[in-house]
Amino acid sequence: MSDRDDKGRVATIFDVARLAGVSHQTVSRVLNDLPNVRPATRARVEQAIKQLRYVPSPAARALVTRRTRTLGLIVTGAPDYGPSSTALHFNEAARDARYSVITASMLETDAAVMRSAAELLVRQNVEAIVLIAAQRAALDALDGIELGVPLIAVASEDRGGMHRVWLDQYAGARLAVDHLVSLGHREIRHLGGPPNAMDAAERVRGWSAALAEHGLPAREPLLGDWTPGSGYVHGRVLARDAEMTAVFVSNDQMAIGVMHALAEAGLSVPDDVSIVGFDDIPEAAYVAPPLTTVRQDFDALGRAAMAGVLGVLGDDERLVPEPSVPDLIVRASTSAPSRDRVALTP
Amino acid sequence: MSDRDDKGRVATIFDVARLAGVSHQTVSRVLNDLPNVRPATRARVEQAIKQLRYVPSPAARALVTRRTRTLGLIVTGAPDYGPSSTALHFNEAARDARYSVITASMLETDAAVMRSAAELLVRQNVEAIVLIAAQRAALDALDGIELGVPLIAVASEDRGGMHRVWLDQYAGARLAVDHLVSLGHREIRHLGGPPNAMDAAERVRGWSAALAEHGLPAREPLLGDWTPGSGYVHGRVLARDAEMTAVFVSNDQMAIGVMHALAEAGLSVPDDVSIVGFDDIPEAAYVAPPLTTVRQDFDALGRAAMAGVLGVLGDDERLVPEPSVPDLIVRASTSAPSRDRVALTP
DNA sequence: TGACCATGCACCGTAAGATCT
DNA sequence: CAGATCTTACGGTGCATGGTC
Structure with a gap:
């Protein structure tokens, strides 16, 4: 060779x-x-x-054509299941389309670091940059600066000046709440993600819209930071709320922490409290009890990002697919509310 | 801009x-x-x-110097915590050294796909290729073929023809078993990873060596597939073993499954059975009970991979650091064995 | 005329030799 | 003489132009 x-x-x-x-x-x-x-x-x-x-020689070809068949990918934040999966599938889709991907990963969402990474990519003559970032600040960092190449963001909030692909977080949250309502729950609380997370905001929106539509009360949501630890902390608070019979938790990791806290407080899931998570991480099906959750199709999301790139570059006239709606996966952490608890509600 | x-x-x-x-x-x-x-x-x-x-222009520069300051990274397997973290930190280390990284991720470890990905990287004139792959088959796929650029593998088994960086899995496993022995456990079983996983084999080796050194019996290890589900399945088997008082589980995900199965069987962790995991995933500190585990320094591993690259390319005379030895993180899933169970052992 | 193919040049840097002060 | 600078050649493609049957 x-x-x-x-x-x-x-x-x-x-x-x-x-x-x-x-x-x-x-x-x-x-x-x-x-x-x-x-x-x-x-x-x-x-x-x-x-x-x-x-x-x-790609170098000689790039020199004369000014095309490199290379894309930039910026991923910020911890290597959690969602972004890592999305990046993986985007990478595979890019390879299928015979594009190379130069990746810039970073743990922190630092605006200066992000901008210098983007400039580095631009200097390498990438034809487009894809941004996978949960935090609003990541979009802010690249918003407005003229990169000279198209920017495709994987983000669930709209933003001028960049293309965007996303999964329908709002619809996913509604699925979760509708499921709980159909089981008979009427006091459904929410543990959300951090305030700067776009996905978290969309899920809060879906939760409160679903409650409003059913004429149910929406108590102030608690806000965690995605980690199991924050789920545990807020779970202890929730355990003292004698009126609620169900919690919609904004991701599975926090849901694990919540369930742990409820168990410690002597509450049974789902007999006393039903729990619905979000993401369907690999652990979700095997915790105790197996977690009802909203599965996101990160494979589709990664491929959508690549479709967005091809659309922008004009290689491919196929439209970027509609955002896929997550699926509800019903497991053992949800059931009809117990009589005791229902009796307590007004 | x-x-x-x-x-x-x-x-x-x-x-x-x-x-x-x-x-x-x-x-x-x-x-x-x-x-x-x-x-x-x-x-x-x-x-x-x-x-x-x-x-x-990097293209013009690359054309004449035949140097691209670009590295290839091949990552196979699911986006689990370990490989994803390693890839992230390698990426950051490469950026610090002013190298770009073209990444080829793939879910499956298919030899043909891997080889074509490697050839694609070589055509892009990457100066070295780093391989992050848990499975032995991934090394096999690139072993022997003449890439024309150095190959640095992140792998815990030795292999001719390629450079290698790794974390000391054997020492980590010994830490885990020594901890259990020092607590008084004498019947310590093992749930390992899949047979084709190099890390898993090293941990089995460390487990049995530690037992032998203490003159303790080593029963045939069970082998899972890293998933929480396989931990649950094997956990049900382990629950019927009345003699063992502790299980060293080869990763945290499976340990979660094992604990779930033991709880279902009416066994308490750690009162009846102590559990030690491996990796220290973010969930580990917040499951019930918080998991004693062996923490791996994926940050150091990623940086070691980059150090290996620089060493091979001669950019930097600093030696590749010695493989770091994992740390034992003691939490609540381990304690001295209960009297009842100790009495059962010969 | 049109299908087929060759020649010259641009692209944007680095390296080596030539020239000037 | 030597430090500072310039001139020329070259790398491997794709495009524009032109020539030939």
């Missing part, structure tokens, strides 16, 4: 041309599938390419 | 040269910090660079 001649040089288009007895331009035409090449000539060139194991 | 003139062109080295009143070669000398440039001239050139917002 090392494709090198005696002098350690890889074959060039001129080597191929000489071997095939044509000009380098004809080789170029064959490479790029252009017309006006006689089939016999084409065959000779292809034979020479194979024989010399010639592969075109 | 769009750095373009009226015709939409970015500045070239010639534009800078003209503005500074020097030749483009002098500009190049300034860019590359070469000597023999008068301070006054250097200042004029730097002023012109700033004024035109000139940045050198």
Whole structure:
């Protein structure tokens, strides 16, 4: 596979041309599938390419075409299940479309670091930049600055000046609440994500809209930070609320913490309190009790991001697919409310 | 930031040269910090660079130097906490060293896909390829084929023909078992990872070596697949083993499943059975009970991979650091064995 | 005339040799 | 003579132009 001649040089288009007895331009035409090449000539060139194991130089090609078939990907935040999965599937979709992806990952959402990473990508002549970032601040960091290349954000809030793909967090939250309401719950509380998280805000919106539609009260939501620890802390608070019979938790990690706190307080899930999470992380089906949750299709999201790129670049006229709506996965952490608790509600 | 003139062109080295009143070669000398440039001239050139917002074209530079300052990263398998963290920190370390990283992620460890991804990276003239792969098959896929660039594998088993960085899984496993032994446990079972996982094999090795050293029996280990579900399945088997008082589980996800199964069987953790996991995932501190586990320093691992790259490329003479030894994090899932169970052992 | 193919040049840097002060 | 600077060549493509049958 090392494709090198005696002098350690890889074959060039001129080597191929000489071997095939044509000009380098004809080789170029064959490479790029252009017309006006006689089939016999084409065959000779292809034979020479194979024989010399010639592969075109991306650097030389990029220099003259100013196209690199390379995309930039910026991912901020901890390597949690959602963003990591989205990045993985985006990467696979890009490879399928014969694009390379230069990735810039960073734990912190620091505006200066993000901007310098974006500039680095632009200098590498990426054709578009995809941003996977849960926090609003990540969009702010790249908003307004003129990158010179299209920016596609995976984000659940709208923003001028950049393209966007997302999953319907609002609809997912409504699924969760509708499920609890249909089981007979009337006092349904919410543990949300951090205030700067766009997904969290959409889920709060869905929760309160669903409650309003059913004429049910919406108590002030609690706000965690996505971690199991914050779920535990707020779970202890929720355990003292004798009126509520169900909690819609904004992600599965916090839901695990909530269930732990409820168990410690002597409350049974789902007999005393029903719990619905969000994401369907791998652990969700195997905690005690298995968690009813809202599954997000990160595969679709990653592919949608790539579809967005192709749409913007004009490679592909296919429209970017509609945002997919999450699925409710009913497991054992939800059931009809117990008589005792129902009796307490007004 | 769009750095373009009226015709939409970015500045070239010639534009800078003209503005500074020097030749483009002098500009190049300034860019590359070469000597023999008068301070006054250097200042004029730097002023012109700033004024035109000139940045050198990586494509043109790569064409002539055959160096791209770009690395390839291949990551296989699900986006679990360990590999995702390692990839993140490697990425940050690479950026600190002013390298770009082209990433190829793939869910499946398919030899053909891996090889074509590696070839794609080589065509992009990456200067080295880093492989993060838990499975032995991933090393097999790239073993032997002549890539033409150095390959640095993050892998816990040795392999000819490639450089390697790793965390000391064997020592980590010994820490876990030593902890259990020091608490008084004498019948310590093991739930390992899948047979094709290199980390899993090392942990089995550490577990059995520690037992042998203490003169304790090593029963045949069970083998899961890293998922919480497989932990649950094997946990039900373990629950019927009346003699064992502790289980060393090869990762935290499976440990969660095991604890769930034990709880279902009416066994208390740690009163009846002590559990030690591996990894210290974010959930570990908040499950019930909080999990004693072996923390791996994925940050150090990612940086070690980058150090390995720099070492191979000769950019940096600093030695690749010694593999770091994991830390034991003692939480509530381990305690001295109960009298009842101890009495049962011979 | 049109299908086929060759020639020259641009792209934007770095490296080596030539020239000037 | 040597430090400072310039001139020339080159890398590997794709595009525009032109030539030939």
